[in-house]
Amino acid sequence: MRPTSRTERLINSYLDHLAVERGLSEHTVAGYRRDLARYAAYLDDQGITEPRDIESSTLTGYAVSLAEGVPDRYPALAQSSAARALAAVRGLHRFAAEEGVTEQNPAAQLKPPRPARRLPKALPLDAVQTLLAAPGTETPLALRDTALLELLYGTGGRISEVVGLDVDELSGLLSEPDEVGGLRVIGKGNKERFVPLGRYAKKAVTDYLVRGRPDLARRGRGTPGLLLNARGGRLSRQGAWLIMQQTAERADLKIDISPHTLRHSFATHLLDGGADVRVVQELLGHASVTTTQIYTLVTVDHLREVYLTAHPRAR
Structure with a gap:
């Protein structure tokens, strides 16, 4: 069995924090878990196992992967879903910086994609x-x-x-x-x-x-x-x-x-x-x-x- 990386341990700690300290519902935490599992898989593909090795360019690449998908692994996400996934990542890195796991927050300047402007529906x-x-x-x-x-x-x-x-x-x-x-x-x-x-x-x-x-x-x-x-x-x-x-x-x-x-x-x-x-x-x-x-x-x-x-x- 592959040993758990420090990034994966960080994610598990963050999910515990959301459930125990912030009191989020089981359903909400499950959504965070799914989004962060995709993030962990992306980091693993990039050979990144240490939270301190994650840079802003890493996050930019991840945002692109959400929009374009990963062949044979993950489909592209709609803008609203990508925005939610990036929000989970921003929360994770803010938590890491506050807990002293990392010195910097590489996601501080990460902005989710702006959702497409939806035209209002009008009846004939x-x-x-x-x-x-x-x-x-x-x-x-x-x-x-x-x-x-x-x-x-x-x-x-x-x-x-x-x-x-x-x-x-x-x-x-x-x-x-x-x-x-x-x-x-x-x-x-x-x-x-x-x-x-x-x-x-x-x-x-x-x-x-x-x-x-x-x-x-x-x-x-x-x-x-x-x-x-x-x-x-x-x-x-x-x-x-x-x-x-x-x-x-x-x-x-x-x-x-x-x-x-x-x-x-x-x-x-x-x-x-x-x-x-x-x-x-x-x-x-x-x-x-x-x-x-x-x-x-x-x-x-x-x-x-x-x-x-x-x-x-x-x-």
Whole structure:
């Protein structure tokens, strides 16, 4: 049997430290063990058995091996998995330096690969319309579900902002039924913004306030919340997520959907319709326009698709 190297003993000590001193779960420690086993195998391939012989260039080579894989041994990892594996290595070397096993921490400047920027998922307009029509208006809960969905798509609000709305914040909604309304929304960092409320969303909320909410409110102990659950309390974010899942299933939409999906769709459809990115930034409550500009990548794809389909000399 091959004797255990000092690097392997260091890894075992670090795993004990994670389990005993830091109290990490068995599942989490098992993940660290898998990641560090791959690191130990890489070091062994490089002929490195002593922690003090590990240099920053060694770690750079390891990072490359994670991204490219090792033929016949290890597959290449996705960026998120490689980032996790490198985080385990950084923790190991920080532990080694703190324990005096090594004089320096060769991983001090090691940075994980930046994950690829994921484009937000937006629904096609016809899918949004199918989803919004699915709850119906026959019962108080159906009226509430329709109001919830219309608010999410009509304002682009975060789910926490929409379920956090109070009735008093819509007090003027009924007095001007034909006017475009608006909501005062408190977003991240307690920042306030004004969001217009279109005709469809306004009608859905008005119908709910008149024919749906009074019945639900009688079941509870009194809450200022606009959107109520079946017991008369304020609807939670988890409750809103479940409503969306059930509504998507009822509408026979074979796609993953969450409350944030309608926020993404709101932004994408506005930009597709010609809205200025800074206006969309203000409507979404983004602190920086850079955050909003990710949606322009979606619309560029849309423009390319339209061009290839419509232009007589595109292909």
